[in-house]
Amino acid sequence: MLEIRQLHKSYPIGDSSLHVLKGIDLSVEEGEMVAIMGSSGSGKSTLLNIIGMLDEADSGEYILDGLPIKDLTEKKAAVYRNKFLGFIFQSFNLINYKNALENVALPLYYQGMKRKERQELAMFHLEKVGLANWATHLPKELSGGQNQRVAIARALAANPKLLLADEPTGALDTSTSHEIMAFIQQLNDEGKTILMVTHEEDIANMCKRIVRLRDGIILEDVKVTQVRAEQYV
């Protein structure tokens, strides 16, 4: 599903440069649920951004579903992002002047889907996250948990191969976090491959595999017994 070999990335800081990723090797199978952990500055967000094609590696290989991702033009990256990837962000990143339904439908708009079709599909996904009744509400009228669920619905809308979550529970309280995690676990149960950046141990333990980063290298890569989130809800 996902193959990364000897990935390097450094950022220029003034005259010198900061080496953030120092040769990452990572392989993710379909249906996995991986947590990427590490303290701030460990390079976990950078890794996620490269996987998410929001950033480009300096060297190394990245193959997504058999497709080598390299020399991306902005346009190509946009198309790949739209086709292969679903993003879930810490701060939800919904467009504040669009209601829940419109937000969910946005990736479909960029796929070139017809209005009626995409609204139906968006509604389907909103139903799935249990927010069908909130379809016409603006993000500011929804709670944090609800907003994150809208964001998840949006990430799912384009039926991506890979879900990328950057601290999805970072802005939520514990019980809402568990609610969202339960939901993400359910998606994984249904077969979605999920890659999640977190620095919370208990959230990481709700995944099936934990990859620990420190100073740009993989420190540890272990399979764990998944802690089900439902039990806390």
Place this chain on the structure above:
Amino acid sequence: MFKFLFESDTWQEVFDSFSKNKLRSILTMVGVWWGILLLIGLLGSARGLENSFNRLFGSFATNSVFVWGQSTSKPFKGFQEGKQVRLSLTDAKKVEENVEGIEFVLPRSQQGTSVTRNFLTGSFQMAGDYPLLDQLQKKKLIHGRFINQNDIDENKKIAVISEDTYKQLFEKDEDAIGKYIDINGINFIVVGIFEVGNINMGPSTDIHIPFTTFQQIYNRGDRIGWMMITGKPEYDIKQIEEDVKLLLKNLNNIHPEDTRAFGSVNVGKEFKKVTGFLIGMQFLTWFVGIATLIAGVFAIGNILLITVRERTKEIGIRRALGATPFEIKRQIVLEAVFLTMVAGIFGIITGGWILIGLDAAFGQGTDAVIVNASVSIAVVFIALIILVILGTLIGLIPAFKATSIKPIEALREE
């Protein structure tokens, strides 16, 4: 590539971003709205003024010159300096036959006279005229008719009098047509009353009588007061004036370089000054209007540039969700065009209202200052096309700004 322009979704996106940010959008549009309002308002008023000038001059053959005799300033062929020059009917005829580009030559004679009717009396300017005068200098007749060819042929003793003359010689509401007035001891029948127009070329006349009658009663014989010469529209009246004078000097044994022998007023030249002024005013209007419009469009570009900064995150999200840079640019350019267009259309509508208001306030009646203040559809279309072009160009700046930020940087902003 331009298929998107016809997709409702594209416009839905633009309209969404517009309607969800109403205040910002409206403030943005004020500049362009004001610009196009000025353009339409000024152009319409300029047109109104032009129309009113045209209406004033419309009844008048503008391509004309008056020529009369004075006294010579140079001795020539044995004649002393200071010889009185009198034009004659023969001169008029020769001018008409020999000078190129002439449409009409109209001899006229005029003299002050006293007129009596019953116990009322007054002194008036009386002219001997041909029916042609009515054609070159349209007489607004309130009652009756103007002189006709029959009057000329039969030296009829008839008079066409001005409204003021009527007021001096007749009682209020008295019917003057068919009544006699006494001019220099000769009875004339009043056949028409005319209103003095706003614009009067040449000396003003209170009473018109047939030219032949005039010549007869004053014993003028062949001699005329002056001649009014009208050129064909395609000929330069200044050239005609020179040719006429040269010919007249030749016919009357006057030194070719004598500048005093003939006096003249070139109506065409004066008229050109007025039309030149009007053209200048229109040019100024376009200049001011377009300059204001450009300033307005720049204001839109400026505000879009600021909002692009504000919307960095939104743009980042859109790009993360799969919007290509082109799609982002396209949307921002379309927003710019949409704003300029909406502002422009509102400007055109309100400009139209202003013209309607001007018309209601100043455009009524026969002596209105502004007549039919309006702009042509072509001008409106040109203005709209200019707006679309400017809107597109100005939208490109924030559009490129928007896509120059990497999506990751855009998203990182909290």
